[in-house]
Amino acid sequence: MSRIPLAGIEQQPKPISEFIARRGNLNVFRLLANAPDVFVGWTRMVDELFDSPTFSLRTREVAILRVAHLQGARYELDQHTEIARGAGLTGRQINAIVGTDDVDAAGFSRTERVVLDLVTELCNTRHLTDDSFATARAEFGDEALTELLMLVSCYYGLAFVLNAVDLDVDAAARFQP
Amino acid sequence: MTRIAYRDPEEMTDEARELTIARGNLNVYRTLANAEKVFTGWMQAGQALLASPVLPLRLRELVVLRTAYLMDCPYELGQHRDVARTAGVGTDEINAITSESDWQTGPFDATELAVLQLTSELLSTRGISDAVFDQVHRDLGPQATVEVLMVINRYSGLALMLNALDVDLDESARLPIPPRHDGLTS
Numbered sequence: 287m288s289r290i291p292l293a294g295i296e297q298q299p300k301p302i303s304e305f306i307a308r309r310g311n312l313n314v315f316r317l318l319a320n321a322p323d324v325f326v327g328w329t330r331m332v333d334e335l336f337d338s339p340t341f342s343l344r345t346r347e348v349a350i351l352r353v354a355h356l357q358g359a360r361y362e363l364d365q366h367t368e369i370a371r372g373a374g375l376t377g378r379q380i381n382a383i384v385g386t387d388d389v390d391a392a393g394f395s396r397t398e399r400v401v402l403d404l405v406t407e408l409c410n411t412r413h414l415t416d417d418s419f420a421t422a423r424a425e426f427g428d429e430a431l432t433e434l435l436m437l438v439s440c441y442y443g444l445a446f447v448l449n450a451v452d453l454d455v456d457a458a459a460r461f462q463p
Numbered sequence: 464m465t466r467i468a469y470r471d472p473e474e475m476t477d478e479a480r481e482l483t484i485a486r487g488n489l490n491v492y493r494t495l496a497n498a499e500k501v502f503t504g505w506m507q508a509g510q511a512l513l514a515s516p517v518l519p520l521r522l523r524e525l526v527v528l529r530t531a532y533l534m535d536c537p538y539e540l541g542q543h544r545d546v547a548r549t550a551g552v553g554t555d556e557i558n559a560i561t562s563e564s565d566w567q568t569g570p571f572d573a574t575e576l577a578v579l580q581l582t583s584e585l586l587s588t589r590g591i592s593d594a595v596f597d598q599v600h601r602d603l604g605p606q607a608t609v610e611v612l613m614v615i616n617r618y619s620g621l622a623l624m625l626n627a628l629d630v631d632l633d634e635s636a637r638l639p640i641p642p643r644h645d646g647l648t649s
Binding site for chain 1: 466470498511545609612615617
């Protein structure tokens, strides 16, 4: 049960009501709407991350689900399991990402494995070894690698907020990526 | 040594450049500007957090330093030791926050201690006990509690990026404390 009351959507400033109309009437947005001074800027970041053509939806969801799993973020897992499925990840691949099936046998592409390895090392150790960094840089180049880190950063940090508040998963509302 | 090249502010969009210059043209920004399709939004999110009048500056910097310490992020620690000092956090207090447990007996008021407890527990266990959360929520109310959590969100995520890219601490440039706006809700 959410530890902070969720804000109503009726009297939100326009940038927030428009964001919610565009991305979904989610509990997480109504939670963050308690702090409108910071929420509006945060929505701009989220919009850019999801409007960017750098990664396919599928690659993004591999990263997001892995972060959600490693952070124990029930809310992120609930939202993004469905999005991942819609992006073409198989049940077996999703299970592998969340630790209940063998990653090696799940049929990930090389790029997806690089994403999984990078996220795993970074979330578990908070650093990357020179070798891991070199592998990721060779795969993505500087711009896309930095953008991948931005995506990981967004979901890693958000997971702390969601876990702290013990936010309820949404009954039906779904994020529109 | 920073693992990728810095972007020159001259090559940024007007909005990204203005935000970068206003925040001291720090190595962190010139590095993350490599992600040019998402950098401006990320800067806007940070600007909102820095300019919000909701949290006392001192309390915000306590959270930032504790997060930086627990995320093992030398860059954030290097910048925010100085920012915290400017915000009225004493050297002894800074040393206490950037140690495993000395902060528990440091010269902090009850609300600051509760917020430090929340930050420590959350980053160490990825969750918070009812008692710790309730005390912070009771002391600060919902708006400021969400802002504390958004500061942890921001600086924990940023720490991963700084550590992954091994960004060098700026020799002397430090984050200017931007003017805080009047607030949307005050």
